[in-house]
Amino acid sequence: MSDKIPPQEAENLWAPYVPDDKMPWDLRRVVHLHRRAGFAATWSEIQRDLKDRPKPSIDRLLGGKARGPSVPPDFERVAALLADAAVSAGDPARLKAWWVYRMLFGPDPLGERLTLMWHNHFATSNAKVDDLAAMRRQNDLFRALGRNPFDELLTAVVRDPALLLWLDAPANRKEHPNENLGRELMELFTIGIGHYSEDDVKNAARALTGWTVEDGEFRDVPARHDGGDKAILGRKGTWKGEDLLKILLENPATAQRLAVRLGEQFFGEGVLDKTALDSLAELLRRNNLRVGRAVETILRSRAFFAEKNLATRVTSPAEYVIGAVRALEMLEPPPSTVALADWITLLGQDLFYPPNVFGWPGGRRWINTRSVVGRANCVAALVGGSSAGRPEPLNAMGNAVRYQRGGDLEDVIRFYSELLVGTAPSAAFRERLHKALGTKTALDSETARRVVVLILASPEAQLG
Amino acid sequence: MLSRRDFLGRSALVALAPTVPAFLARSLRAAAPQRDGRVLVVVQLSGGNDGINTVVPFKDEGYIKNRKALRLPEKQVLKINDQTALHPALGDAMKLLESKRLTIVQGVGYPNPNRSHDRSMAIWQTARFDPEEHNGNGWLGRALDSVADSLRESDRTRGASAPPSSLFVGTQALPTALRGRRSAASVLSRLEEFHLMGEAAAVRAMTSSPAESSGLSDFVNRSFLDAYTTCDRLAEVARVQDAGVSYPGSGLGNRLQLIARLLKTGFAARVYYTSQGGYDTHAAQLFTHANLLRELGGAIRAFLDDLAAARLADRVAVLVFSEFGRQVRENGSAGTDHGTAAPVLLAGPGVQSGLVGTAPNLLDLVGNAPKMTMDFRRVYASVLEDWLGVPSKDALGGTFERLPLFRG
Numbered sequence: 001m002s003d004k005i006p007p008q009e010a011e012n013l014w015a016p017y018v019p020d021d022k023m024p025w026d027l028r029r030v031v032h033l034h035r036r037a038g039f040a041a042t043w044s045e046i047q048r049d050l051k052d053r054p055k056p057s058i059d060r061l062l063g064g065k066a067r068g069p070s071v072p073p074d075f076e077r078v079a080a081l082l083a084d085a086a087v088s089a090g091d092p093a094r095l096k097a098w099w100v101y102r103m104l105f106g107p108d109p110l111g112e113r114l115t116l117m118w119h120n121h122f123a124t125s126n127a128k129v130d131d132l133a134a135m136r137r138q139n140d141l142f143r144a145l146g147r148n149p150f151d152e153l154l155t156a157v158v159r160d161p162a163l164l165l166w167l168d169a170p171a172n173r174k175e176h177p178n179e180n181l182g183r184e185l186m187e188l189f190t191i192g193i194g195h196y197s198e199d200d201v202k203n204a205a206r207a208l209t210g211w212t213v214e215d216g217e218f219r220d221v222p223a224r225h226d227g228g229d230k231a232i233l234g235r236k237g238t239w240k241g242e243d244l245l246k247i248l249l250e251n252p253a254t255a256q257r258l259a260v261r262l263g264e265q266f267f268g269e270g271v272l273d274k275t276a277l278d279s280l281a282e283l284l285r286r287n288n289l290r291v292g293r294a295v296e297t298i299l300r301s302r303a304f305f306a307e308k309n310l311a312t313r314v315t316s317p318a319e320y321v322i323g324a325v326r327a328l329e330m331l332e333p334p335p336s337t338v339a340l341a342d343w344i345t346l347l348g349q350d351l352f353y354p355p356n357v358f359g360w361p362g363g364r365r366w367i368n369t370r371s372v373v374g375r376a377n378c379v380a381a382l383v384g385g386s387s388a389g390r391p392e393p394l395n396a397m398g399n400a401v402r403y404q405r406g407g408d409l410e411d412v413i414r415f416y417s418e419l420l421v422g423t424a425p426s427a428a429f430r431e432r433l434h435k436a437l438g439t440k441t442a443l444d445s446e447t448a449r450r451v452v453v454l455i456l457a458s459p460e461a462q463l464g
Numbered sequence: 465m466l467s468r469r470d471f472l473g474r475s476a477l478v479a480l481a482p483t484v485p486a487f488l489a490r491s492l493r494a495a496a497p498q499r500d501g502r503v504l505v506v507v508q509l510s511g512g513n514d515g516i517n518t519v520v521p522f523k524d525e526g527y528i529k530n531r532k533a534l535r536l537p538e539k540q541v542l543k544i545n546d547q548t549a550l551h552p553a554l555g556d557a558m559k560l561l562e563s564k565r566l567t568i569v570q571g572v573g574y575p576n577p578n579r580s581h582d583r584s585m586a587i588w589q590t591a592r593f594d595p596e597e598h599n600g601n602g603w604l605g606r607a608l609d610s611v612a613d614s615l616r617e618s619d620r621t622r623g624a625s626a627p628p629s630s631l632f633v634g635t636q637a638l639p640t641a642l643r644g645r646r647s648a649a650s651v652l653s654r655l656e657e658f659h660l661m662g663e664a665a666a667v668r669a670m671t672s673s674p675a676e677s678s679g680l681s682d683f684v685n686r687s688f689l690d691a692y693t694t695c696d697r698l699a700e701v702a703r704v705q706d707a708g709v710s711y712p713g714s715g716l717g718n719r720l721q722l723i724a725r726l727l728k729t730g731f732a733a734r735v736y737y738t739s740q741g742g743y744d745t746h747a748a749q750l751f752t753h754a755n756l757l758r759e760l761g762g763a764i765r766a767f768l769d770d771l772a773a774a775r776l777a778d779r780v781a782v783l784v785f786s787e788f789g790r791q792v793r794e795n796g797s798a799g800t801d802h803g804t805a806a807p808v809l810l811a812g813p814g815v816q817s818g819l820v821g822t823a824p825n826l827l828d829l830v831g832n833a834p835k836m837t838m839d840f841r842r843v844y845a846s847v848l849e850d851w852l853g854v855p856s857k858d859a860l861g862g863t864f865e866r867l868p869l870f871r872g
Contacts, residue, residue, distance in 0.1 A: 127638065128599040171596045269680050312680055346657065348650075355648045367684055370650075370657055372691035376664035384663065428672070436669035450663060457667040459684040 013276055013303040014283060017054060023305055025054055031422030032310050035464035036266055037061050037299055038109030040323030042070070043403050043419055058299050062292075064108035070331060071107045079106070087132045095132050096341035096351045099139065103322045104334065111143060114295070116318060117265050118142035119351070122157050122189060123359035124166040126352045134162035134216065135352050147292030150258060150284075151249045154189065158245060159211070159218040167357075170212045174226040177205040184357050185244070191253035192260075196233060203230035207244040255281040255289060262291075266298050268312025268463075269363060276303065311422070311463040314366045317347035319464065324379060324456055327419055328394060335382060336389025343378045343388075347371045367462065376457035383449050396448035409443045409451075416455050429460065504852055505723060506604070506737045507716070507764070507784045508639070511744030512581065514753055515789035515806025516826070516834070519568055520549045526826025530793040534750055534800065544568075548819060553754040556761035557809075564817035565768060566809065567869055569843055571824045573805030573836030577788065581744070581802075585787040589641035591841055591860045598640070604630060604735050605644025607848050607859035611734070612647040630735035631726070633719045642737055650733075655702070655722055658695050668692050694729055701728040709770045712762040716740040720767040728774050734852060743786060747797035760784070764811050777813050781851050781870070784809035785840070791832040805836035808843050814851070816868050842867055 019025040030049045034041035038061060041049070045066065049057035060066040072078065079102055086094035103112045119142060126135045138160050145153040157163055158181075164170070167181040182204030186196045196204075210225030211218070220241070230239045232247055239247070248254060259281040263272045272280070280294065287293045298304055315323065321344050325335060341351060348371050354360055385393040396416075400406035405415035413433060417425040425433065434441070436454050441447060455461055514534075521527050522538050523546065541549035542558045550558050560566040574593070578584045586598035601609075608629040629647035632638050642649035660667065671689050675682045702725055711717035719738040726736075740760060745753050764782055771777040789806025805824060824834035845864040848856040857863050 127643070130599070168596065168600070171594075314680070314684070356643070356645055358646060361648075364680070364683060367687045369691040369694045370652075372688050373658055373660055373664075373695060376667045377659075377661050380662055380664040432670050432672070436666045438666070450666065453663045454667055454670055457664060458670040459672075459681065459688050462684050463681065 013306075014279065014297055014301045016300045017302045017305040019054065023302070023307070025050070027418055028310055028422045029305050030057065031418075032305070032464070033057060033061070033299070034066070034109075035315070035319070035323060035422070036304075036313070037113065038066060039103055039112070039319060040327040040420075040464075041066070042327060042329050043399075043415075046419070054300070054305075061110050062296055062299065064111060066109060067107055070105075072105055075105055075107065083136050087136055090132060092126060092132060092352060093338055093341065095136060096345070097337035098136075099351055100318075100322065100337040100340045100344070103318065104325060104337065104340070105331070110295070111146060113265065113319075114146040114291070115139065115142045116316070117261060118146055118153070118157075120354065120359035120362075121261055122163060123354035123357055124162050125354050125356075126162075129162045129165045131162065131165070131216070134160075134165065138162040139352075147295065148290070150254070150289035150291055151245070153291070154249065155242075155245055157189075158185065158241070161213045161216055161218060164211065164213050164218065169208065172205055172209050172211070173224045174206075174209050177202070177209055177226070179205045181205070181208055181211075182244075186248065188357060190248040190257065191251050192257045195251065195253040200232055203232045203239070204244055206230050207232065207239040208241045211241050249289070252281070252285065255284040258284055258289065258291070258294075262294055262298060264362065266295075266304060268309050269314075271306070271309045271312060272303070311460075313464060314363055314462055315464045316360070316362060316366060317344045317349040317371070318351070320347070320375065320462070321378060321382075323464070324382060324420075328382075328396075328452065329399065330382065330390065330394060333391055335385075339381075339387075339389040343374070343381070347374045347378065375462065376453075379456040380453050383453050393445075394449055394452065395445065396452045397443075397445040400448060406443075406448075409441060409447065412443065412448050413451055413455075416452055420452075420455050421458075421461055429458075432458075501779050502734075502852055503727065503780045504604075504735045504847060505720075505767075505780060505782045506641070506735065507720075507760070507782060508737070508739040509743050509756075509760070509784065509786035510585075510739050510741040511786070512584075512788045512790055512802055513743045513756075513786035513806060514745060514749065514800050515786070515803075516792060517749075517753060518551055518554070518757060519544075519570065519807045519823075520551060521547060521823050521826060522549050523547045524823070524826045526792060526829070530826065530832075532794060533798045534794045544819065548823065551754065551757050553758040554761045556758075556765035557811075558761075560761075560765055560768065560811055561817060565813055565815065566811050566817055567815040568819050569808045569810070569838055569867065569869070570819060570821040571805045571834065571837030572785075572808045572821070572840050572843060573788070573834075573838070574840055575836075577804040577833070577836070579788065579802040579804070581787060586640065588785060588787055588840065589639055591844060600640075601643045601645060602639065602641035603844055603859050604641045604737070605647050605649065607644075607852070607854045607856065608647035608734060609644045610854055610858070612644065628733050630737060631723075631731070631733040633722055633736060633738045636739070639737060639739075642735070652722070652726075655698065655725070658698050660692075660695065697729045698725055701725045709766050709773060711766040711770075712759050714759045714763065716759055717763040717766065720763045721770070724767055724770045724774075727771065727776055727780070745790070745799050746795065746801060747799040749794075749799040768812060772813070781810060781812040781814055781847070783843075783847060784811070789834065792826050792829055792834065793832050801832075803833035804830070805834050805838075808840070810843075810847075810869055814870050816871055820867055820869065838867075839864065843869070846870070 030046050082098040082101055086098050106112060124138060129135060141156055141160055145156055167184055168178045169181050172178040179201050183201045186204060187193050206226040207230055210221045212221055227238055232239055235247055259277045263277055284294050321340055349360060381387040383394045397406060400412045400415050405411055414424050433454055517536060520536050520541050522541050540552040543549045557566060574587060587593060589602045590598055591603040612629050628650040630642045630649040632642060632649060632651045635653045638649055638651050672685050674686050674689055711721045723736045742756055768777050771780055785808045786806060788803055790800035790803040794800050821838045824837055841860045841864045844860055845856040846866040846869045848854050848859060849866060850870045
């Protein structure tokens with residue numbers, strides 16, 4: 001469905017974006033940047049970035065400084081306490097709430113988005129691991145190494161206790177190899193389907209024998225390792241686990257798969273074609289699979305700010321819910337993070353419990369009957385306050401007035417449309433909104449709240 | 465009321481409508497293969513159901529000798545033949561049997577039975593004996609993997625929308641039985657999840673008229689319209705109750721009623737799973753067990769009658785199992801302790817009604833419990849291959865001889 005991009009233009013796609021008449025640095029692109037690479041932005045952050053132009057705005061996101069003064073000064077300490085308490089209480093709901101707290105208040109929304117990406121890539125579920133300390137440790141690992149060269153991340157994740165338990169490494173022994181880890185390492189974590197044979201899977205499993213978890217820690221048990229000859233992707237040797245990782249990392253298909261992952265994260269449906277993905281993979285290979293470098297290239301690129309990349313991606317439940325709370329500045333007091341995690345679960349993204357090894361399919365699959373109803377009920381609950389664990393309803397009128405946008409109803413509608421969707425409302429959109437508002441349209445705090453619910457729950461607001 | 469053909473069409477529509485342009489959906493509706501329309505509803509009896517007092521071998525000397533306070537009087541049991549009867553509280557199940565809608569597979573278990581609730585439930589849910597595999601995928605999840613593949617790949621490339629392969633109705637965590645490598649299960653606890661609440665009700669007006677393009681914004685808009693239609697239909701089927709069908713006002717009754725409503729609305733999952741707890745009857749079992757069985761039989765009969773009135777019952781089979789039966793000789797507190805093999809029930813108009821297999825001899829016990837006469841994987845293989853039409857070998861870790869559980 002995408003237009004073909006000639007090869008000479010593919011390279012050009014990754015060239016830095018410089019605003020011009022066709023691609024101006026406007027409200028839409030600032031809102032796009034924050035919704036696609038973070039969890040939306042407040043009106044003052046949007047105005048700051050509009051004034052500052054692209055480079056400082058993107059620098060701030062890359063450097064974990066986009067949120068400025070709204071980050072609590074003792075954020076890391078509080079976050080650590082929340083995680084410790086969740087782990088010692090053995091309560092998954094509180095561990096989910098901890099991650100929500102990080103997404104909502106942390107200084108580095110891009111880092112949290114990448115953590116979500118790796119959680120999906122190495123999709124590990126506590127349903128099987130049943131160990132919150134291990135799940136938290138894996139999550140922190142994604143956060144710490146998420147921008148590093150991929151070999152560092154992969155090497156650490158394949159020794160991560162939660163992942164090893166998830167993929168049955170303890171059952172993978174010389175006498176009876178278990179293929180689970182070897183298969184997913186090839187199919188999902190590195191080269192992808194079509195680039196290996198079933199014999200490769202068997203031999204990869206043999207290479208990994210001996211890697212296990214004991215007392216919650218990674219252990220390499222030589223007595224369980226199969227030291228025999230193995231042929232993997234056409235290379236013969238007495239391969240061990242680390243040799244296997246090296247073979248997979250050197251295979252060009254790994255960069256290709258990472259390019260697809262980054263594409264899902266930062267681009268809308270059908271925006272990148274094969275040529276564009278090939279050239280992103282080539283860029284990754286040239287840079288030693290340095291993920292942070294690729295992310296920087298993407299966020300600064302013409303491709304990222306191209307017209308066809310705007311509002312062409314279905315927001316995930318976490319992006320949608322956290323983004324709404326951020327944009328509406330419901331931070332003092334915030335909604336209950338446990339309630340937010342519950343909503344995110346209801347909308348289909350049960351954090352720490354991905355549906356299977358493939359993670360969440362995402363894209364159009366985020367939208368179904370239950371989630372359509374759920375998204376509307378969720379924003380109504382957030383705006384109403386009490387059923388989202390917030391002591392007061394959203395002061396929607398007050399916020400508009402604070403930004404000098406509360407003159408009349410049209411002004412309020414336009415303000416919230418710009419804040420939440422990134423554009424002024426079209427005539428058709430306004431017409432639908434007025435139909436939904438009905439006859440009771442006196443400009444008061446109740447009406448302003450209804451405007452917010454209707455905009456956030458509209459089909460348009462699901463795309464970001 | 466929906467005709468069966470309408471239903472088949474609608475279920476395909478609900479499965480495909482969000483991505484397939486309407487004209488294409490219409491031709492798919494005409495071609496919907498019947499077998500894909502078949503549905504399995506699993507009812508898990510948690511705690512270990514006393515199979516001996518469910519399907520009662522009232523003439524068995526071992527029964528007469530071992531059961532004292534808990535022996536069901538021959539005058540009261542509901543006789544199937546001159547040896548075997550149903551518990552007096554299973555009048556509704558007897559009606560199902562009389563109308564050829566109930567199969568009873570006798571003596572179902574597995575070799576070297578384990579009497580721990582968790583371990584034995586894990587064996588039933590995964591069809592695997594190695595504890596290392598008990599946290600992995602389940603027998604139904606694995607079986608549904610084989611049909612989830614095509615959806616998955618189309619999704620990867622084009623973002624197609626597919627229904628969940630299975631749905632767990634309840635408030636507990638997703639059962640291992642439904643976990644798969646590719647197939648996706650979802651959990652539904654309340655019908656309210658399909659209601660637009662309060663302020664949210666007004667959002668209906670925010671959709672535009674439907675367009676048939678496959679573009680993303682048209683897809684989203686169409687999905688919104690679809691969702692509201694589905695909610696309306698759910699509300700409608702909830703309002704229009706068929707005369708003469710009354711579900712027991714109990715947890716299981718409510719959950720089966722919810723599943724019936726979803727089926728009437730065209731919900732497209734292949735497997736539905738729910739449970740009824742309370743079967744761990746170590747003390748004063750008589751009264752508790754009778755109530756549980758009355759609720760079970762009443763709920764399943766109401767469910768099948770409800771679906772029959774909606775002309776959907778032909779597509780539905782209900783499988784009832786428990787992690788183990790109970791011991792033959794009762795304990796000192798008028799209860800029974802954890803046992804082994806027990807009957808498995810299959811209900812629906814598509815079953816080959818009657819008794820299947822041989823009842824264990826209650827004079828020939830191991831550790832005060834019956835010896836199994838039927839491997840549970842033979843039941844599973846028949847359900848997968850003959851009812852759902854999906855391969856059973858990988859799901860069950862081997863090939864098992866099937867049983868004549870279903871009609872042609």
